[in-house]
Amino acid sequence: MTPQVSIVILNWQHPEVIDICLRRLAMTEGVDYEVVVVDNGSDPDVVSALRKHHQDGLIDTLVPLPLNLYFSEGNNVGVQHTDPDSPYILLMNSDVAVMRPDWLVKLLAWMEGTAEYRPTVWGLMPTQPKGGPLDIVSAGWSHDASVEPSHARPEGWCCLFRRSVWRDLNPAHPWHNGFEQATAESVRAGARCGVLFNYALYLVHREGASGGAVGFTETEPPNIASWFAGLDIECLDFTLGPNEHSSYLEW
Numbered sequence: 001m002t003p004q005v006s007i008v009i010l011n012w013q014h015p016e017v018i019d020i021c022l023r024r025l026a027m028t029e030g031v032d033y034e035v036v037v038v039d040n041g042s043d044p045d046v047v048s049a050l051r052k053h054h055q056d057g058l059i060d061t062l063v064p065l066p067l068n069l070y071f072s073e074g075n076n077v078g079v080q081h082t083d084p085d086s087p088y089i090l091l092m093n094s095d096v097a098v099m100r101p102d103w104l105v106k107l108l109a110w111m112e113g114t115a116e117y118r119p120t121v122w123g124l125m126p127t128q129p130k131g132g133p134l135d136i137v138s139a140g141w142s143h144d145a146s147v148e149p150s151h152a153r154p155e156g157w158c159c160l161f162r163r164s165v166w167r168d169l170n171p172a173h174p175w176h177n178g179f180e181q182a183t184a185e186s187v188r189a190g191a192r193c194g195v196l197f198n199y200a201l202y203l204v205h206r207e208g209a210s211g212g213a214v215g216f217t218e219t220e221p222p223n224i225a226s227w228f229a230g231l232d233i234e235c236l237d238f239t240l241g242p243n244e245h246s247s248y249l250e251w
Helices: 015-025 044-055 070-080 103-112 176-188 224-228
Strands: 005-011 033-040 061-065 088-093 096-098 136-139 141-143 152-154 158-162 193-196 203-205 234-236
Touching (some): 005 015, 005 070, 015 044, 015 088, 015 096, 033 044, 033 070, 044 061, 061 070, 088 103, 103 136, 103 158, 103 193, 136 176, 152 193, 176 193, 176 224
Parallel strands (some): 005 033, 136 193, 193 234
Antiparallel strands (some): 096 203, 141 152
8 A cells, every 4th residue: 555654764873762753653543654764874783673663563664874874865865765656755853752643634634724624723923824735844843033924944853745845855964954955945946834833732852862963064054044035934733622722832
């Protein structure tokens, strides 16, 4: 069966972190998906642990690399190993934990503009969804006052792409700036992008838990403000159920 979503997870060391990620991800319901894990040159014992996850069915495709290619090129390799017929690519950091089985159903509903998941309560950001399908949906967002008009840009720790708008991340920006540049270029070329504000009941991101020493110099200086200048990034929300708060800020 062709998966609907190809989930690409990059790993470097920290087997205890990706262990939680993979086991929580297995609770996902309602969407056919594949899990592609790229290991960025971890120690042999870490790769052995990943091979066990592969044998247990928590990983569909395991790509062990002999050296660390970092975030941009590592994710490019992961996408190259996905099913080319799946309509969606989802980048997920290994320090993300799924909290609810329907998280991917709702993420796809936002992507396709399904009416029942449109929110009625808005958060801090000034723009609101215009309705209709999107091409990129990011859980989480970065606020940047220098970026007009929406002051928002997507983050790469859990970001869903329509495969047709995917662009390889620039290895000249080995860390997260490669993601930001590629996403901005896709939006500038016509892709519609939205960022999710209230995701806390669905996803937990233990920010920094999957990282390590950077150890590289970018060959091109990043210029995030110019990449996103003039791009209207829509601000979205998960619609919560009748017994849930409309915002995690209301606790």
